[in-house]
Amino acid sequence: MHLLCRVDELPDEGAREFTVNGQSIVVVHRDGETYAYLNWCPHLGIELNFQPDVFLDSDNQFIQCANHGALFEIDSGHCLSGPCSGDKLVTVTHSIRDSEVWIDELPQPA
Numbered sequence: 001m002h003l004l005c006r007v008d009e010l011p012d013e014g015a016r017e018f019t020v021n022g023q024s025i026v027v028v029h030r031d032g033e034t035y036a037y038l039n040w041c042p043h044l045g046i047e048l049n050f051q052p053d054v055f056l057d058s059d060n061q062f063i064q065c066a067n068h069g070a071l072f073e074i075d076s077g078h079c080l081s082g083p084c085s086g087d088k089l090v091t092v093t094h095s096i097r098d099s100e101v102w103i104d105e106l107p108q109p110a
């Protein structure tokens with residue numbers, strides 16, 4: 001288990017990037033829920049973002065890859081459009097304990 005942060009350190013309706021054991025992950029906070037994925041686009045196996053903590057589209061409805069614009073559902077990681085449509089982000093299992101975000105062992109990129 002690895003402590004990431006307190007829930008109140010996550011932006012409301014936004015995303016934040018963390019590095020754990022050299023692996024970048026993205027955590028999205030929306031409607032009181034948290035979603036965590038490897039920062040790893042299934043299209044080319046590279047990071048999703050160009051700018052720190054900027055992962056969402058302009059309407060904050062989807063995770064958007066800055067490289068070629070693929071859109072991913074925030075709550076499932078499924079890619080709905082773009083060059084990796086039908087593929088999905090790699091989920092990072094986590095839990096909330098005493099208002100802290102803890103992650104389990106990191107998965108490997110596919």
Ligand code: FES
Pocket residue numbers: 041042043044045046048065066067068069070082083084
């Ligand atoms: S690398 Fe993400 S859409 Fe191409």
